[in-house]
Amino acid sequence: MAVTHDLGIWVAGILTxxxxxxxxxxxxxxxxxxxxxxxxSAGYYLVQYFFSAAYKKLWVPVFQEGHxxxxxxxxxxxxxxxxxxxxTEWISRYPVAFYIAxxxxxxxPSYIQVRILQQAQDTMFNPRGMPxxxxxxxxxxxxxxxxxxxxxxFSAEHRGPLKTLSKVGITFLMIGFGATFGYNVMGRxxxxxxxxxxxxxxxxxxxx
Amino acid sequence: xxxxGPIILAFAIGMLMLIQFFTPAAFFKEAYNxxxxxxxxxxxxxxxxxxxxxxxxHYIKINRKRENWQYSYVTLAGLAITVLAALIWKxxxxxxxxxxxxxxxxMQSTMFSLLAFxxxxxxxxxxxxxxxxxxxxxxxxALVMLGRVPIGSYxxxxxxxxxxxxxxxxxxVLNVPNAAAKRGIMIxxxxxxxxxxxxxxxxIEQTYLGKTD
Numbered sequence: 001m002a003v004t005h006d007l008g009i010w011v012a013g014i015l016t017x018x019x020x021x022x023x024x025x026x027x028x029x030x031x032x033x034x035x036x037x038x039x040x041s042a043g044y045y046l047v048q049y050f051f052s053a054a055y056k057k058l059w060v061p062v063f064q065e066g067h068x069x070x071x072x073x074x075x076x077x078x079x080x081x082x083x084x085x086x087x088t089e090w091i092s093r094y095p096v097a098f099y100i101a102x103x104x105x106x107x108x109p110s111y112i113q114v115r116i117l118q119q120a121q122d123t124m125f126n127p128r129g130m131p132x133x134x135x136x137x138x139x140x141x142x143x144x145x146x147x148x149x150x151x152x153x154f155s156a157e158h159r160g161p162l163k164t165l166s167k168v169g170i171t172f173l174m175i176g177f178g179a180t181f182g183y184n185v186m187g188r189x190x191x192x193x194x195x196x197x198x199x200x201x202x203x204x205x206x207x208x
Numbered sequence: 209x210x211x212x213g214p215i216i217l218a219f220a221i222g223m224l225m226l227i228q229f230f231t232p233a234a235f236f237k238e239a240y241n242x243x244x245x246x247x248x249x250x251x252x253x254x255x256x257x258x259x260x261x262x263x264x265x266h267y268i269k270i271n272r273k274r275e276n277w278q279y280s281y282v283t284l285a286g287l288a289i290t291v292l293a294a295l296i297w298k299x300x301x302x303x304x305x306x307x308x309x310x311x312x313x314x315m316q317s318t319m320f321s322l323l324a325f326x327x328x329x330x331x332x333x334x335x336x337x338x339x340x341x342x343x344x345x346x347x348x349x350a351l352v353m354l355g356r357v358p359i360g361s362y363x364x365x366x367x368x369x370x371x372x373x374x375x376x377x378x379x380x381v382l383n384v385p386n387a388a389a390k391r392g393i394m395i396x397x398x399x400x401x402x403x404x405x406x407x408x409x410x411x412i413e414q415t416y417l418g419k420t421d
Contacts, residue, residue, distance in 0.1 A: 039286025053252025105225020144388020
């Protein structure tokens, strides 16, 4: 058994145990760790996002490379602070409208391309020359995608053939939810194993 | 001015972003990239606003001595130390990456690993074979889980002379019926997002502007 002398691992080990203590019940150690996590994470993301935006996309291009057009982004950013005061709150609608519209303009072509056309294209299949097993799987995939979409079609009442097809759709959805759930459980369990490995190997040196 | 101005701005920016997709003109490509840079700068400023909101919340909590107010000092101290570490020693080395590697990452992954226990209790409730669809959920979940552990690779047999392994079945469930459901949802989400984006650009969707004046 060789306990580490690394201060960082000691801090990480103690904080890991503090979070695990929640399994017994809510307690001061857990609350301390939880609040510390919120504070450190907020600080980390503030530094990452603000400095990468303010320094790399504003300070460097405007004051070092002379791209003054980027100053507009800085002005829009500063206008966000007008929402802190009730009388000027409405001004912050401009940067919000800009941000939302830029996002909307960006997602329309990219979503149509990636989430609709590409997905529909990958669902189509040509059984000619395909092994029987693969062709069957491709057919099941096509039926699954079509019936799932029918299940989410609410513009007409689900009666007759539409009802039957939407029932097939919910069958695929249930298999999908079950598989996703199982996959998530395994992901969490492997994360848990990773934490125990850290505690017993890296920190306490019990397991090699 | 208070409401029409932002709607006009949204229309202009949204259309400009869309037009560049259909034209090879260099001006539109340049405008597109500039708008994306502005967007990133605005996002950076919103993080300051968010942090201000967090500080304000904890300040009020301490001031009014609300339940568990003492822990608010921990949050504020964690925030201040992380930001100061980045300002004084820069971000590449020193206390800032140390805090990330030894405080944030271990706690975050432990927090997510805790969910393994809660997911176990949730699965007990979700995976009860009371209806046909609940049974499907149970079977699909069990197959995927068994296919991801070492014992799953030992569980195999043959039907009509065809060798079937549990890992292969698990992979098939993930790649065919699961992929079909996911793809259907993805196409639906894509259609919904596109429709919402068009409504925003045309000024039909205005909820992002907040309450009416």
